[in-house]
Amino acid sequence: LAHSDPAGALTTVELAGPRTLAAALLLGLIAALVQRLWGAARAFGRDWLLIPVLASFVIVGLLSYPRFHYPDVETHGRFLAGIRSNPSWALDPREYQLRTRAWTRSIDGRLVGFPYSAVFHVAAWPLAPVFGEVGALKTLAATAVGLSTLWLYALTRTARDSAGLALLAQLLFVLSPVVISRLTLALWPSLLGQSLDLVVLLLWQLAFRYPEGGFC
Numbered sequence: 001l002a003h004s005d006p007a008g009a010l011t012t013v014e015l016a017g018p019r020t021l022a023a024a025l026l027l028g029l030i031a032a033l034v035q036r037l038w039g040a041a042r043a044f045g046r047d048w049l050l051i052p053v054l055a056s057f058v059i060v061g062l063l064s065y066p067r068f069h070y071p072d073v074e075t076h077g078r079f080l081a082g083i084r085s086n087p088s089w090a091l092d093p094r095e096y097q098l099r100t101r102a103w104t105r106s107i108d109g110r111l112v113g114f115p116y117s118a119v120f121h122v123a124a125w126p127l128a129p130v131f132g133e134v135g136a137l138k139t140l141a142a143t144a145v146g147l148s149t150l151w152l153y154a155l156t157r158t159a160r161d162s163a164g165l166a167l168l169a170q171l172l173f174v175l176s177p178v179v180i181s182r183l184t185l186a187l188w189p190s191l192l193g194q195s196l197d198l199v200v201l202l203l204w205q206l207a208f209r210y211p212e213g214g215f216c
Contacts, residue, residue: 030147031150048153063141073138073186140192145174145195152170
């Protein structure tokens with residue numbers, strides 16, 4: 001890449017550097033919080049952060065490449081900018097949808113907005129003043145994948161106490177076609193939703209494995 005597109009490579013490094021640092025800090029802070037709340041997580045050591053941090057680095061780098069473009073990237077960016085100027089749209093985005101025709105369909109001659117959650121965009125809001133709307137969303141998308149691999153590691157280690165198996169599960173998840181397609185097609189809110197699904201599965205698993213709360 002540096003030989004074929006040196007300007008693109010330099011731009012990628014310039015954009016991705018601060019974003020990867022932010023993603024790594026977010027992952028580290030959340031992992032530390034989990035370790036504090038869940039004493040058993042300390043037994044995982046540092047292995048469970050290896051692939052999440054590396055994956056976030058690679059993902060942020062790829063998404064930061066200036067020639068990467070998918071139309072929905074700008075759609076997400078405009079929605080976040082709209083929420084920042086009109087926070088009420090975070091709770092009810094229908095007005096925004098009808099104004100911009102984002103996530104709408106014409107049904108029987110009437111424009112109808114799909115039910116749409118702004119949780120992902122609201123979560124990216126604190127990063128927007130630093131990275132801009134699009135940069136914040138790309139950083140959060142990479143962080144969401146990293147978080148999913150954290151929860152997957154915990155799920156695997158709780159079910160089968162094998163660090164090697166847990167690392168393999170993380171790697172297979174990151175390389176799965178579903179994750180790759182959601183990243184490239186800018187289906188980024190689904191990545192955060194996927195991470196929250198894994199949290200629910202982990203809590204469900206722990207509730208059955210330690211019915212008296214012995215995991216704390």
